[in-house]
Amino acid sequence: MEVVLSDVLVVTGGTPLTGEVRVRGAKNLVSKAMVAAVLGHTPSRMFDVPRIRDVEIVRGLLELHGVRVTDGELDGELIFDPSNVERAGIDEINVHAGSSRIPILLCGPLLHRLGHAFIPDLGGCHIGPRPIDFHLEALRQFGAIVDKTPEGLHLSAPNGLHGIKFTLDYPSVGATEQILLTAVLAEGVTELANAAVEPEIVDLICVLQKMGAIIKVHTNRVIEIEGVSRLTGFTHRPIPDRIEAASWASAALATKGDIFVRGARQADMMTYLNVFRSIGGSYEVDDDPVGGGIRFWHPGGDLRPVVIETDVHPGFMTDWQQPLVVALTQANGLSVVHETVYENRFGYTHALNQMGATIQVYAECLGGADCRFGRRGFRHSAVIAGPAKLHAHDLVIPDLRAGFSHLIAALAAEGTSRVHGVDLINRGYEDFEAKLAGLGARTERPVTQAA
Numbered sequence: 001m002e003v004v005l006s007d008v009l010v011v012t013g014g015t016p017l018t019g020e021v022r023v024r025g026a027k028n029l030v031s032k033a034m035v036a037a038v039l040g041h042t043p044s045r046m047f048d049v050p051r052i053r054d055v056e057i058v059r060g061l062l063e064l065h066g067v068r069v070t071d072g073e074l075d076g077e078l079i080f081d082p083s084n085v086e087r088a089g090i091d092e093i094n095v096h097a098g099s100s101r102i103p104i105l106l107c108g109p110l111l112h113r114l115g116h117a118f119i120p121d122l123g124g125c126h127i128g129p130r131p132i133d134f135h136l137e138a139l140r141q142f143g144a145i146v147d148k149t150p151e152g153l154h155l156s157a158p159n160g161l162h163g164i165k166f167t168l169d170y171p172s173v174g175a176t177e178q179i180l181l182t183a184v185l186a187e188g189v190t191e192l193a194n195a196a197v198e199p200e201i202v203d204l205i206c207v208l209q210k211m212g213a214i215i216k217v218h219t220n221r222v223i224e225i226e227g228v229s230r231l232t233g234f235t236h237r238p239i240p241d242r243i244e245a246a247s248w249a250s251a252a253l254a255t256k257g258d259i260f261v262r263g264a265r266q267a268d269m270m271t272y273l274n275v276f277r278s279i280g281g282s283y284e285v286d287d288d289p290v291g292g293g294i295r296f297w298h299p300g301g302d303l304r305p306v307v308i309e310t311d312v313h314p315g316f317m318t319d320w321q322q323p324l325v326v327a328l329t330q331a332n333g334l335s336v337v338h339e340t341v342y343e344n345r346f347g348y349t350h351a352l353n354q355m356g357a358t359i360q361v362y363a364e365c366l367g368g369a370d371c372r373f374g375r376r377g378f379r380h381s382a383v384i385a386g387p388a389k390l391h392a393h394d395l396v397i398p399d400l401r402a403g404f405s406h407l408i409a410a411l412a413a414e415g416t417s418r419v420h421g422v423d424l425i426n427r428g429y430e431d432f433e434a435k436l437a438g439l440g441a442r443t444e445r446p447v448t449q450a451a
């Protein structure tokens, strides 16, 4: 009997990726909007929800907390009815331990609804220690009692939650979301300084406003939230996934291809588009509200090297980095990428070097200003020498974006690679195998003979 080997993809490279893919709601907004639904007293509805693993995980998590999640009539439409949250038993919550980072964002909503919360261990990509100290410090100031146990976090708020004045040491996306999701129903006003203002956060603010929240975004990263006593549900169409869109753009460049990313939106990708053009890639924006997107292609000739630094918005996003580095292995000269968001996000370059790339990583802050990680031994700057002829290799995917970059490298390389751990890519890329097939990629799941 033949058995399909799960989690392994056999990739034969050398074919330019050409055609069209569609991106739907952003992973990094959809999961947070799902959490926001817990704050409402009436059902919420979201469109364009991608079928990705992170959405499944958060759906399971909400269901355990008593939220009834149903599929709407349209493909990608989900409805969340939180009316039973107070009556849910949550005995099995630990099945979600280590699955994603989203459970931490349930603290505020559950404290408001139930007066207590249990948060299992967090998962997410292993790209640095990813502490949650800002989250916990803010929650304590709101009035929560936080008890760390070996199984997870126990929180309670015997005296309710009250508005705070808080400054983040670093504009953390998750901590900003934590404070938003807690402050909207806290008593009084919250003032958050040094907040993250990523497009996904602005979209989360839009969701919360639709629910009845009062949130002002001031200049200089200050967000002011006036607590209200009750929120309703929302109806929302999320912003498109700018990380997935940029990943396909980098795939087009690395494979000398031509990909129309339907749904990609220029406003969220300006910084990426500037870099894409500097390297020598071409793009064309079609801003038709229905069916528009961005076409990305390699116009022929040499690609040029660049010096970039990842940063908080509106800087070059850290999640764009790994797929782009594969394209930079094909540029003519030395590129420098200074990673300033995570201290340990270049592990994947080892596999690219085994495929023929020349990438050196350094502990110094190269090519930009000094960052938090300088002089602390973290190898967070990469120098990429190109153009490199990539050849096939067996690869093991370490995390989501690194995984996509390994896949692109295998597609750009000569020969046939076996890529292990590909299911991790489902965490953030909807139907990626079908999309690859539609772009002309030669991939297959290997089969073996069962005894």
Ligand SMILES: CC(=O)N[C@H]1[C@@H](OP(=O)(O)OP(=O)(O)OC[C@H]2O[C@@H](n3ccc(=O)[nH]c3=O)[C@H](O)[C@@H]2O)O[C@H](CO)[C@@H](O)[C@@H]1O
Pocket: 027, 028, 029, 101, 128, 129, 130, 131, 132, 133, 134, 135, 136, 170, 171, 172, 173, 174, 175, 196, 198, 318, 319, 341, 342, 343
């Ligand atoms: C599910 C989701 O939306 N994930 C995104 C989110 O992750 P996430 O919200 O986890 O990322 P953060 O913005 O919080 O992290 C940025 C930096 O702040 C540090 N930090 C964060 C919190 C804290 O309490 N203490 C602390 O020191 C982190 O270690 C990291 O060095 O934003 C990142 C930065 O755009 C993206 O790469 C992730 O894709």
Ligand SMILES: C=C(OP(=O)(O)O)C(=O)O
Pocket: 100, 101, 123, 124, 125, 319, 400, 401, 428
């Ligand atoms: C780091 C990422 O996600 P998460 O925060 O879910 O691990 C990512 O999407 O690249």
